[in-house]
Amino acid sequence: MAESRELDVTESSNSxxxxxxxxxxxxxxxxxxxxxxxxxxxxxxxxxMENNWFLAFEKHQYYNLKDLEDTTKQPVLYLKEILKEIGIQDVKGIHKDTWELKPEYRHSQGEEKSD
Structure with missing residues (x-):
């Protein structure tokens, strides 16, 4: 029995x-x-999502971050990422700490009717 174990060990050592x-x-x-x-x-x-945002901004010109979070049901970090691309944050005045669309993304209802 000891001999069979030695054979198994030597066989397994061969690659x-x-x-x-x-x-x-x-x-x-x-x-x-x-x-x-x-x-x-x-x-x-x-x-x-950006198209939904434009529809939201057609209803109101200014939104604070909390309202946008409730409207779009998106996390705050994602909201800030998108808003940096398409919006401007107002830091003083009546609309302090609110966001609005950049001028190139805005269009008023009057302009649409005249086209």
Missing amino acids: VRLPQHLDKVVTTNYKPVANHQYNIEYKRKKKK
Whole structure:
């Protein structure tokens, strides 16, 4: 019985894998994907949310952050990220600490009727 154990140990110490000689360099080239599916979905959802924001700003010109959070049901950090792109924060005056759309995103009802 002791002899069979010695054979098992010596057999297991021999490697089944053997080195192979390669004639040329093996390279694997991966082509990058221009735009992953999750990036496309994120951008689509972001654009849809921005459209909802424009509808909200058509109702009122100024919003504070809490009201926008309640209206859009989005986290505050996400709101701030979007607002930095499409809005201006008023820091003094009557509308202190409120947000409004940048002039390039604003359009009044009167301008639409005249077109």
